[in-house]
Amino acid sequence: MKTTVNFALIFLLSVTMAFAQEQQPANPLGLKKIPATDLKTLDGKTFNTAAIANEGKPVIISFWATWCKPCINELTTIADVYQDWQEETGVKLIAISIDDSKTSANVSPLVNGKNWDYEVYLDINSDFKRAMNVNLIPHTFVINGNNEIVWQHTSFSQGSELELINIVRKIAKGETLDAH
Amino acid sequence: MRYKIIFVLTFIVLGFFTFNSAQAQGFEKFLRNSQISGNFQFDGMYYNKDSLIGAPDVPQKVLMNAFANINYTNGPFSAGFRFENYLYALQGYDARYKGIGIPYRFVSFEKDKFTITVGNSYDQFGSGLVYRTWQDPALGFDNSLDGLNVKVNPWKGITIKGIWGKQRYYFDWGPGVVRGADAEFSINDIFTKLNDKALRVSIGGSFVSKYQEADDPVYKLPKNVAAYGGRASVSYKNFLFNGEYAHKINDPSTINNRIYKPGNATLLQFTYAKKGMGFYLAAIRTDNMSFKSDRNAEGNDLNINYIPSLAKQTTYSLPAIYTYGTQPNGEFGLQAQGIYTFKKKSKLGGKYGTTLALTYSRYNAIHKAPIDENTPIDSTGTLGYKSDFFKIGKNAYYENFNFEFSKKFSKTFKLIVDYFYIQYNSTVIEGHEMPNIHSHTAVVDMTFSINDKHAIRTELQHMYTKQGEGSWAFGLVEYTIAPKWFFSVSDMYNYGNSIAEKRLHYYNVATAFAVGSTRIALSYGRQRAGILCVGGVCRYVPAANGLMLSITSSF
Numbered sequence: 001m002k003t004t005v006n007f008a009l010i011f012l013l014s015v016t017m018a019f020a021q022e023q024q025p026a027n028p029l030g031l032k033k034i035p036a037t038d039l040k041t042l043d044g045k046t047f048n049t050a051a052i053a054n055e056g057k058p059v060i061i062s063f064w065a066t067w068c069k070p071c072i073n074e075l076t077t078i079a080d081v082y083q084d085w086q087e088e089t090g091v092k093l094i095a096i097s098i099d100d101s102k103t104s105a106n107v108s109p110l111v112n113g114k115n116w117d118y119e120v121y122l123d124i125n126s127d128f129k130r131a132m133n134v135n136l137i138p139h140t141f142v143i144n145g146n147n148e149i150v151w152q153h154t155s156f157s158q159g160s161e162l163e164l165i166n167i168v169r170k171i172a173k174g175e176t177l178d179a180h
Numbered sequence: 181m182r183y184k185i186i187f188v189l190t191f192i193v194l195g196f197f198t199f200n201s202a203q204a205q206g207f208e209k210f211l212r213n214s215q216i217s218g219n220f221q222f223d224g225m226y227y228n229k230d231s232l233i234g235a236p237d238v239p240q241k242v243l244m245n246a247f248a249n250i251n252y253t254n255g256p257f258s259a260g261f262r263f264e265n266y267l268y269a270l271q272g273y274d275a276r277y278k279g280i281g282i283p284y285r286f287v288s289f290e291k292d293k294f295t296i297t298v299g300n301s302y303d304q305f306g307s308g309l310v311y312r313t314w315q316d317p318a319l320g321f322d323n324s325l326d327g328l329n330v331k332v333n334p335w336k337g338i339t340i341k342g343i344w345g346k347q348r349y350y351f352d353w354g355p356g357v358v359r360g361a362d363a364e365f366s367i368n369d370i371f372t373k374l375n376d377k378a379l380r381v382s383i384g385g386s387f388v389s390k391y392q393e394a395d396d397p398v399y400k401l402p403k404n405v406a407a408y409g410g411r412a413s414v415s416y417k418n419f420l421f422n423g424e425y426a427h428k429i430n431d432p433s434t435i436n437n438r439i440y441k442p443g444n445a446t447l448l449q450f451t452y453a454k455k456g457m458g459f460y461l462a463a464i465r466t467d468n469m470s471f472k473s474d475r476n477a478e479g480n481d482l483n484i485n486y487i488p489s490l491a492k493q494t495t496y497s498l499p500a501i502y503t504y505g506t507q508p509n510g511e512f513g514l515q516a517q518g519i520y521t522f523k524k525k526s527k528l529g530g531k532y533g534t535t536l537a538l539t540y541s542r543y544n545a546i547h548k549a550p551i552d553e554n555t556p557i558d559s560t561g562t563l564g565y566k567s568d569f570f571k572i573g574k575n576a577y578y579e580n581f582n583f584e585f586s587k588k589f590s591k592t593f594k595l596i597v598d599y600f601y602i603q604y605n606s607t608v609i610e611g612h613e614m615p616n617i618h619s620h621t622a623v624v625d626m627t628f629s630i631n632d633k634h635a636i637r638t639e640l641q642h643m644y645t646k647q648g649e650g651s652w653a654f655g656l657v658e659y660t661i662a663p664k665w666f667f668s669v670s671d672m673y674n675y676g677n678s679i680a681e682k683r684l685h686y687y688n689v690a691t692a693f694a695v696g697s698t699r700i701a702l703s704y705g706r707q708r709a710g711i712l713c714v715g716g717v718c719r720y721v722p723a724a725n726g727l728m729l730s731i732t733s734s735f
Contacts, residue, residue: 032215032217033215035253035258042420042453043380043415043420044366044380044382044413044415044420045366045369045380046339046366046369067493067494067495068495069495073627076586076588080532080588100308100314100486100488101304101306101307101308101312101447101486101488102488102489102490103488103493105420105422105449105451105460105462106451106460106517108420108451108453108458109451109452109453109457109458109459109460109517109518109519110458110519111453111458112453112454112455112456112457112458113453113456113457113458113518113519113520113521113535113537114519114521114535115455115456115521115523115533124304125302125303125304125312125314126302126314126315127302130249130302131251132217133217133218133219133249133251133734133735134219134734135219135221135317135732135734136699136732139697151696152696152697152734153663153694153696153697154694154697154698154699154732154734155663155666155692155694155699157635157660157661157662157663157666158627158629158635158637158660158662159629159632159633159634159635159660159661159662159663160662160663162632162633162662163662163663
């Protein structure tokens with residue numbers, strides 16, 4: 001037990017030291033790039049998140065699952081206005097399903113059945129969820145043209161989509177956000 | 181042992197920092213590429229004694245679960261750990277979650293088509309029938325493998341994985357060693373000619389073996405137990421088919437009453453999907469397929485494999501009272517689901533479209549016959565039973581029929597209506613003698629938007645049943661001010677209980693505040709005793725009355 005605590009302290013200390021020597025603003029506490037993780041497409045191909053791109057325009061990444069009511073509520077709400085959002089800001093929504101092998105085969109019928117036009121990937125063993133530090137879903141990120149996370153929010157309530165599109169508009173115009 | 185690993189990890193991490201700091205320019209670049217991220221969750225509860233609902237007196241008064249993940253990445257290198265804290269664990273979590281510790285830490289790097297991870301890892305082979313390590317804090321479930329995890333892509337379309345280690349067991353390790361390998365071949369990616377063909381095929385195979393000492397005075401127990409499986413996935417245009425078969429050699433254990441019968445599992449899934457409609461059909465048959473790295477382990481402890489549950493999972497409170505839990509010794513299940521959306525501006529679709537969904541799922545026992553006339557089924561030390569693969573057992577475990585209608589009528593009004601028929605075999609699923617439950621539940625879920633930010637959502641639910649605790653009624657009103665505030669009041673009323681004193685109200689008042697990735701929730705009320713299931717894995721949640729505070733955040 002003691003050793004594990006020691007380990008944590010040494011780890012934290014070494015990290016702090018590394019920051020202390022920092023001369024100019026560097027990345028660790030600034031914007032984070034999205035980590036590279038393998039996902040599956042709905043037809044079984046492998047897709048690495050390093051390949052997420054939208055020609056320099058913003059991307060929304062939304063973590064969801066077929067058994068998560070508020071998630072489906074969020075994606076259904078956005079689906080109604082998605083075309084308008086795309087025309088206005090060029091944004092692309094990537095929906096990451098964390099359904100495991102119990103329900104992952106159900107994702108494609110649901111996405112199609114609901115008529116969603118999103119890019120959908122399967123994160124069957126939650127690797128990307130862990131790498132993105134997602135605890136609860138729905139959890140939504142906004143990514144800028146450099147694949148950096150500029151905003152995130154957990155939970156959904158009716159009307160939250162308006163804040164989301166406001167953030168996307170700012171990013172699309174190249175404005176910066178207040179730190180979150 | 182643990183000492184050693186920790187030191188090695190620490191040195192690797194320190195090594196990266198010191199090595200780079202030696203070169204000023206390199207260091208600057210190193211810092212630019214350095215990223216630290218993490219998350220945190222705290223759940224604490226103050227308990228009131230409530231003898232009416234059966235909530236016990238909690239001697240500590242307040243209990244808590246908390247964890248924090250810290251991850252560091254720098255290009256191909258990453259490292260991380262999770263700090264966990266149970267002082268003491270919330271009611272319903274295993275009491276062996278006790279104290280403070282770092283039960284999860286890893287270092288990983290990618291080089292020359294290899295990804296090598298030392299320390300704890302989560303991974304799965306195929307759909308998990310022979311190997312899956314995963315974690316879910318809500319269930320208190322974590323079977324991570326501490327040891328080695330190596331992944332290599334020697335050629336485009338080919339992925340080979342190897343694992344070797346011991347599994348996490350609360351703040352310790354399980355006694356068995358787990359070793360395994362998996363290979364997956366995506367045929368269309370391997371052969372350039374086939375890259376753009378509509379027909380896509382991939383196949384895979386895995387082998388996992390566990391080793392555990394054995395010195396039983398009576399039985400000769402296998403020290404090494406192997407499980408292996410094969411799988412194929414075929415897609416063509418809108419069709420997709422997945423099939424997987426797994427086999428396990430004899431593995432007498434506490435779960436299977438120490439029988440020597442080999443185990444097997446078969447999972448078949450078929451989907452058809454095109455814009456506006458989706459169809460899904462799946463079947464699973466498992467026979468003595470519990471696979472644990474300790475033959476004496478019980479419950480969800482030290483699972484090496486994962487048996488997916490095909491029973492429909494719902495988040496509505498009343499139908500969720502009767503949720504199916506996977507039966508490790510054998511089950512036959514199937515699920516069919518269809519979903520269809522009537523287009524916007526069509527006659528039935530209206531302005532915004534209308535979605536209909538139908539789901540049917542059913543679980544039965546597998547067929548079991550005695551091995552001979554003198555040996556009862558499942559006798560310890562024998563081959564247990566004979567099972568005909570194509571015969572379905574008579575005992576019904578679970579049945580669920582669900583119909584859902586959802587429609588947005590206007591900018592300010594949305595409606596979801598659900599009907600559930602559930603048949604539930606509590607004797608098998610919960611393990612205590614009780615008549616089978618037959619229940620009918622209706623749910624009306626309405627959302628009214630007052631303006632852009634303010635909305636009211638109501639849920640009315642009614643469950644009719646003569647068995648178990650009888651009929652229930654449920655009402656919920658939720659008021660939200662997007663995106664930050666959430667308020668709700670709900671009551672679950674067991675008005676149909678045959679015992680008059682047990683016709684109780686389970687009221688709850690909750691509020692939550694969410695800003696960015698941080699969410700703080702506070703609730704007060706009663707929690708019914710029951711089984712909480714996620715993904716076929718369940719835990720018992722005892723009755724509780726009290727004040728709950730949850731904080732979650734990530735950075």
